[in-house]
Structures are given as C-alpha cells and as structure tokens.
Amino acid sequence: MTKSNKSELSPEQRKELLETLKKRFEKNMNRHEGLEWDKVQAKLEANTEKRWSLYEMERTGGEPDVVGEDEKTGEYIFYDCSAESPKGRRSVCYDREALESRKKHKPENNAMDMAAEMGIEILTQEQYWELQKLGNFDTKTSSWVKTPDHIRKLGGALFCDRRYDTVFVYHNGAESYYAARGFRGSLRV
Structure with a gap:
C-alpha cells in the first residue's frame, strides 16, 4: 500500500492492530503514565488514516506505542x-536526493520517502533523546533522524544510537546506507 492508494484496514487487520496496541500500552505503562487506553482507542476508532499509518509502523517492525499527549491539541503521540x-x-x-546521487549499489528506498x-x-x-529516556x-x-537543512545542504545527514549507556548523534553522507540503520517515526492521533 502507498499513501496515494490507502484503504481502510480489513476488520481483521483493524481488530489485530487495536489488540496489539492495547497489549503494548498496558505492558509499558511507564511510557504514558496517567493516560487511559479507552481514550486513545476512541481517537484511533475515529481516524482511518492514522490507523493505517500505525498499521504500517507495526507491519515494518516499529512496535508503535503512545509516549505522550499534546495538552494543547489533545493528540496522542x-x-x-x-x-x-x-x-x-x-x-x-x-x-x-541522496538515493538519486548514488551511481552504483543503490538501496531500494530512502527514509524520508518511506516515512x-x-x-x-x-x-x-530531541524526540530521539526523549525516546531514550523510556x-x-x-x-x-x-x-x-531529521537532519537540519544546513547540514543536509552540505551532503550530510544525522543518525543516532545508544552505546556504552550513552546516546550518540553522528553524521554520515546522506547517500550511505547500512543493514543495521533504519529510521524511527512519530505519529500524532
């Protein structure tokens, strides 16, 4: 499925997604103290497009979970x-741009388009550092991670990881790719 060809999840997919998200929510209460699953589910039930995005996050191995609520908008993050x-x-x-700049051994896709x-x-x-607190x-x-324009204009891109109990931010040429590097996403519902 691509964004231009989105469709409503089948009843089975929808049920499975909501059950998976609920179990993960209940198992990891430290990520969203004070929030209630019923309210999250009500927002999910009301938003077909966001459910589809969460389904894609789950399908690609992201294990999405609620990490907060925007008190101004009421959106769950x-x-x-x-x-x-x-x-x-x-x-x-x-x-x-990085994908198209590669002459040989191009990867199948790029992080920004996939997202x-x-x-x-x-x-x-900043969001990556917040995630690492959980x-x-x-x-x-x-x-x-989202790279500032001034770095990207010079051909670079940023990535993060945790090593030695420390979160690191590194740089690489934006055209580089590795079997152990992907991307993490966020979604507001």
Whole structure:
C-alpha cells in the first residue's frame, strides 16, 4: 500500500492492530503514565488514516506505542518503540536526493520517502533523546533522524544510537546506507 492508494484496514487487520496496541500500552505503562487506553482507542476508532499509518509502523517492525499527549491539541503521540531500528525500514539512505546521487549499489528506498508514504514523521534529535529516556533503544542498530537543512545542504545527514549507556548523534553522507540503520517515526492521533 502507498499513501496515494490507502484503504481502510480489513476488520481483521483493524481488530489485530487495536489488540496489539492495547497489549503494548498496558505492558509499558511507564511510557504514558496517567493516560487511559479507552481514550486513545476512541481517537484511533475515529481516524482511518492514522490507523493505517500505525498499521504500517507495526507491519515494518516499529512496535508503535503512545509516549505522550499534546495538552494543547489533545493528540496522542506515538513513537516506534522497537528495541532496535525497525527491521522493515533498514538499508535505506536518508532522502530521495541522496538515493538519486548514488551511481552504483543503490538501496531500494530512502527514509524520508518511506516515512511520507507511511504518513509518519522521522524522529528529530530531541524526540530521539526523549525516546531514550523510556528505555534502551538501538543498542545494536542506529536510526536516521531529521537532519537540519544546513547540514543536509552540505551532503550530510544525522543518525543516532545508544552505546556504552550513552546516546550518540553522528553524521554520515546522506547517500550511505547500512543493514543495521533504519529510521524511527512519530505519529500524532
């Protein structure tokens, strides 16, 4: 499925997604203290497009979970909470410009286009650091993060990981890709 060809999830897919999200929500209450699943589910029930995006996050290995609520908008904030960078989103360069710049050995896709097709945003550095306060993520993998324009214009892109009990931000050429690097996303519902 691509963003332009989205459809409502089948009743079975919808039921399975909501059950999976509820179990994860209940298992990881430290990620969203004070929030109630019934209210989250009501928002999900009312938004076909956001359900589809969460389904795509789940399908690609992201294990999305609620990490907060925007008190101004009332939106629930989901992040990919898989222990390692989502398996179905690895081996991608940063963006389309980087993909097109490669002459040989091009990856199949790029992080920015994949995120857009899924209807999600790539985590920023700040969001990545917030995620790391909820657990130890990317101890064996790394994840592209939204790169500031001035760095991207010079050909670079940023990625993060956790090593030695410390969260690191690194740089690479935006056209690079590795089997252990993917991206994590966020979604507001």
